[in-house]
Amino acid sequence: MIDLNCDMGELEDAAHEAALMEHITSANIACGGHAGDDATMERTARLALERGVRIGAHPGYPDRENFGRIEMAMPAAEIERTVREQICRLEAIVERLGGVVAYVKPHGALYNVAVRNAEVARAIGAAVAGWKASAPVFGLAGSPMLEVWRGMGLTPAGEAFADRAYEPDGTLRNRKLPGALITDPAAAAAQAVRLSRTAETICVHGDTPGSVEILRACREALREAS
Numbered sequence: 001m002i003d004l005n006c007d008m009g010e011l012e013d014a015a016h017e018a019a020l021m022e023h024i025t026s027a028n029i030a031c032g033g034h035a036g037d038d039a040t041m042e043r044t045a046r047l048a049l050e051r052g053v054r055i056g057a058h059p060g061y062p063d064r065e066n067f068g069r070i071e072m073a074m075p076a077a078e079i080e081r082t083v084r085e086q087i088c089r090l091e092a093i094v095e096r097l098g099g100v101v102a103y104v105k106p107h108g109a110l111y112n113v114a115v116r117n118a119e120v121a122r123a124i125g126a127a128v129a130g131w132k133a134s135a136p137v138f139g140l141a142g143s144p145m146l147e148v149w150r151g152m153g154l155t156p157a158g159e160a161f162a163d164r165a166y167e168p169d170g171t172l173r174n175r176k177l178p179g180a181l182i183t184d185p186a187a188a189a190a191q192a193v194r195l196s197r198t199a200e201t202i203c204v205h206g207d208t209p210g211s212v213e214i215l216r217a218c219r220e221a222l223r224e225a226s
Helices: 014-021 038-051 076-096 108-116 118-132 144-151 185-195 211-225
Strands: 003-008 026-030 054-058 136-140 155-161 201-203
Touching (some): 003 054, 014 038, 014 211, 026 038, 038 076, 076 118, 108 118, 108 136, 118 144, 136 144, 144 155, 155 185, 185 211
Parallel strands (some): 003 026, 003 201, 136 155, 155 201
C-alpha cells in the first residue's frame, strides 16, 4: 500500500495524536520551528516507535505565532541553517530512544514557497544534504521543487494531499479560501486513491477536523485499491 503520512507533534491532545498514529505509516514530527518542543518530540517519537511508524522531520519557518503558515522573508542561508538545526534537534531525541529519522518534509508556508521558489527549495535541499544526503525529501507531486532536489543529488518523494483542495495549476488552495479543506472522509478517501497514481506518499493533516476518521477511510480505500 502507498505510504500514508500525517503531520504530528503539533497538538497538545496526546490522545488524538495516538489515535492518528494507528492509521499511518509515516509520522512527520514538528521539531521546534513552527511547533513542538523536546517533550512533544519525545512523546510523538515514542508513539511512532511503539507502532512501527516511520519517523520524519517536519521543519518549518521559526514562527510559532503563525504556526509556520505565513511566508517569512529569510535569506537562503538562514533557511538552510534553521531547517538543519530543527532536523538535528529531533534526531538527537529519536536516536536516544533507539530510532532513526528517515526523511524530511517541510511544513506549511516553507513547503508552499519552495514549490514555486527554487532558491528556497535549494536551501531546504542544502540542509538535508548537509545532514543526510540519502534521506528522502517530501514535496508536492509534479512540482518543480522535486526537480530542484533531484538535481542536487537528493531523493525527492512526490506527495499528495487527501484533505486539501487543489487549484487548476496543481498547487494547494490557500487555507484562507472557501473549500480549502476536505473534511468528508469519503471524499478525502476518493481523492487519496486518485492521487496515489501519481504520488509516492499521501498526507492527511492531524489538525483537519475529523482527521482520525479521514485517515481511517483513506487507509481502507488505499488498501482496497492496491
